[in-house]
Each structure stands twice: as structure tokens, then as C-alpha cells.
Amino acid sequence: MTDVMDEQRFATIANLWNSRAKGLILEMDLKIEQADKNGVQIRMPFNPDFCLDEEGTMLHGGVLTALLDSAFGLANFLAIDDVQTMATLDLRVDYLRPAKSRADVMVFADCYRQTRHIAFGSGKIWFDTGNKEEVARGSATFALTRGNGGSLLDKMKTTGPGS
């Protein structure tokens, strides 16, 4: 029973995240492939605007950082039931290989520990080319406020584009 309710909650959050997307999330054209308590997997298509060269052979590292940050946000949202607000405290990224591919960029992120005030996240990035070699790895901490009234989910439902 709980599993079914959880699944519905995950689907609601993922749908909201997609439908209320604006700004950079929209620009990155993200597609959620997995979204549950164990983490999120998101796909980002190649975008020449995010490249370092006109020929579009290499992505700027900052795009990978932005992708990790986005994935951490969704992962927290899913893993923390009563999250009211969350703010990124810090973000650390190691660039393991040059981001030299036109394949879709894949990111996996999870919230691996949460306390009353803090959430800890870790994530990795690879290109969808089959070999799954990590291009970047990141971790982040978030400051949380929790509560039942006026959760972030409710705010997402009532604000955003078109409201």
C-alpha cells in the first residue's frame, strides 16, 4: 500500500517538476528517466549553446555543474517527505574527463543522508554512449526547512509559469 502511495507521490513530483519547469531547467530540456527515493536519473540532449566552440565538440564544465545541481534538487524533493524549503549550501564538482561528445548527457543523483536541517547529495555524469565512463562527479549539501503546511510541493502546484 505504502509503495503504491510512494509511487504516486514520485509520479506527481516528477510531473510537477516537468510541467512547472522554467528558466534553466526548461532551457536544458531535461527528461526524467527514473525518480524515486533511491535517486533520480535525468537525460539532457546535446545543445550547441552549451559548448565551448562553434563546432560544438566540447561542453562547458559549468553545464555539467548546473545539471548536477538540478538533479540534486529533484532527488531531495523525492527523498524528503516534508521538505518546505531547500537552499544549496555548497556544491563541489570534479571534472574527470573532457566533456567531448554530442551524445545525450546522463546524470544520476541521490540524497544519501538527511537530518532535520541538512541533506547530503552525491551524483555523477556520463554520456549515453554505452561505456558509462564518468565525466564528472559531484556532491552538495542543502539547508532544509521542514513542515506539513505549505510544503514545496504545494507551492509548486500554485505558482510557476502561467500563474
Add this chain to the structure above:
Amino acid sequence: MNIIELQTRCDRVPFFRFLGISILETDETHLLAKMPFEERFIGNPVLDTYHGGIIASFMETIASLSVLDDVNAAPVKPINLAVDYLRPGFAGTLTTRATISRKGRRMASVETLAWLEDESKPVAKGLFHFLLV
């Protein structure tokens, strides 16, 4: 480095055009630049604040330019970064100063600070390492 030449170099990079970076000042150890707010930079759809990844990207860009030997030098390779988010990045022009902490033959370490209106109330602080070879 000459500001106009550096700006011309920036304007050739698709992602720097996406960010809309303007170089303001430069000397041996510093680089100052600004980035006006755009709708596409929003991260939090409730508060309409900057996406943390955009702030980090802006700081990384300015840090990477600050360590170039000259305006025609090959781009440096980012190794890693750490960003502290200190205040919400509300809509407004963001300014970043990159300060070179150490530049050796192979490695450089650069500190950055980003603020909206008041440098004494920074939005974020960054630390970036680059491979120069």
C-alpha cells in the same frame, strides 16, 4: 590582457554568449565581469532566483579567463570546483571578481566572489583549480 580583445574572445564562445558576460576590468591577478539577469537563468520557479549552476558557470568562466597568459592562449582545463552559496541570487545583474591565489607552471588556483549590488553581501564564493598544460 586588453579588455576589448578578451571580450571579443568571449563572444566567440557559444556558452559565454548564452551567459551574456561583459568583461569590466583586468590585471595580472584579477578579472572583473558582469552578467545581466535573464529569464533562462532561473533555478527556483517559486522565488525566481538564479540557478546555482548558472552562478557556478559564471564564476568558473571568469576564473578560467583570469589565468590566461594572453588573449590568444589555449583554454585552460578545469579540474574541480567548490562553491559556497551565501545568499539567495535574486533577479539582478551579477558581478564576479576572480582572484588568482596561485599560478604555477602546471596548476592554478583561483578564488571568486559573486554579488548583486553590494560586494560586501556576496551571493556566492568559489574556489577553482585549473590545469594549465
